[in-house]
Amino acid sequence: MRKEIYDAYQSIKPEEDAKNRMLNNIKTLASNDFERRRQTMKLKTKYLTRIAAAAAAIVTLPTVAYATGLFGLHEVSLGEKVIEIPVRVEKEDAATEDTFITETYKVDMISLQGMADSPEAKACNEWTDFYDSYDADGSIIAEVGNNPTELKQEYRDYPCYTKEMADKIDELCEKYRLKKHGSCVVADDYQNLISQVGIADFIKSSGDATNNFFDGYYYPNGSFLAEGEVSFSEHPEYIIDYQFGRSVKGYFDTTCLNIGNIEDYEQWEYTTKNGETLLLANSAKKALVIVDKEQSFFVVNVFGSFVNGNPNEVQKEYPVTNEDLERLAETFDFSVIP
Numbered sequence: 001m002r003k004e005i006y007d008a009y010q011s012i013k014p015e016e017d018a019k020n021r022m023l024n025n026i027k028t029l030a031s032n033d034f035e036r037r038r039q040t041m042k043l044k045t046k047y048l049t050r051i052a053a054a055a056a057a058i059v060t061l062p063t064v065a066y067a068t069g070l071f072g073l074h075e076v077s078l079g080e081k082v083i084e085i086p087v088r089v090e091k092e093d094a095a096t097e098d099t100f101i102t103e104t105y106k107v108d109m110i111s112l113q114g115m116a117d118s119p120e121a122k123a124c125n126e127w128t129d130f131y132d133s134y135d136a137d138g139s140i141i142a143e144v145g146n147n148p149t150e151l152k153q154e155y156r157d158y159p160c161y162t163k164e165m166a167d168k169i170d171e172l173c174e175k176y177r178l179k180k181h182g183s184c185v186v187a188d189d190y191q192n193l194i195s196q197v198g199i200a201d202f203i204k205s206s207g208d209a210t211n212n213f214f215d216g217y218y219y220p221n222g223s224f225l226a227e228g229e230v231s232f233s234e235h236p237e238y239i240i241d242y243q244f245g246r247s248v249k250g251y252f253d254t255t256c257l258n259i260g261n262i263e264d265y266e267q268w269e270y271t272t273k274n275g276e277t278l279l280l281a282n283s284a285k286k287a288l289v290i291v292d293k294e295q296s297f298f299v300v301n302v303f304g305s306f307v308n309g310n311p312n313e314v315q316k317e318y319p320v321t322n323e324d325l326e327r328l329a330e331t332f333d334f335s336v337i338p
Contacts, residue, residue: 086102127254131165158180190226193224202334211228223296242302246337247299266281266283293338
């Protein structure tokens with residue numbers, strides 16, 4: 001879904017304001033869990049997408065308490081939200097066009113900016129409530145269309161297309177003493193990404209685990225999203241997709257993450273070999289690595305199953321175990337990012 005939207009956006013060459021609105025919609029789709037699966041590591045420019053109707057598909061697991069003094073998912077939860085997901089309707093024949101129906105779900109959202117009681121998370125939560133109720137019928141954005149909004153550049157990388165929305169951003173920034181994060185820059189080269197945000201090499205291979213960067217984007221303040229995949233030597237043809245997000249504290253950001261049902265996760269504290277303490281959480285459909293540091297907040301969104309990356313074979317999946325998640329966590333060096 002996200003790739004198709006991006007390709008369409010590239011082909012129609014919209015006005016700058018409309019382009020920013022469309023790119024923000026793409027990022028919103030990603031944060032609301034429109035999960036993409038890579039078809040193969042060798043064909044990185046072509047990947048499959050899969051719409052994840054999480055609430056309908058999640059297998060309920062017994063809740064397992066985590067034995068840790070760190071924190072848990074409830075401490076980063078923004079509460080239950082209602083989301084609408086377009087679901088593809090199977091075609092009756094090859095000549096029939098694809099159609100979609102909208103399904104509504106109640107899901108738990110977590111902060112990508114910090115603990116739930118942090119200024120960054122509170123501002124994001126207030127914005128989400130505002131955004132969900134604003135222009136509910138889409139009439140305002142339909143009127144704006146492809147026309148410039150005449151908003152200043154500082155608002156254009158937010159899902160913002162009216163002065164009222166810009167005023168809300170200013171209100172939240174003032175209320176929580178946050179700064180705007182600046183313009184997003186696409187990064188399809190790993191060395192370029194880390195040099196632009198001013199950090200050391202944080203993606204590594206560890207033992208029999210291989211971590212490969214795919215693409216991402218960053219902001220001038222050092223916040224970024226990196227997408228990639230991890231495989232293990234015992235079955236290199238199977239890959240795990242992830243999104244690694246760093247949010248620098250003190251800035252306003254509007255994205256949050258749909259995790260399905262928070263009670264479906266097993267959670268535990270894990271200390272990496274280089275001494276970094278992480279919160280790990282695993283469920284049937286998603287796994288998470290969360291780190292709260294002095295300057296930044298990190299969430300690694302791990303898609304909860306291996307996918308067969310060989311296009312010549314029948315696609316197979318099997319779940320990521322807790323041990324797999326710990327091995328994956330070792331492929332990131334959180335100690336080099338403040």
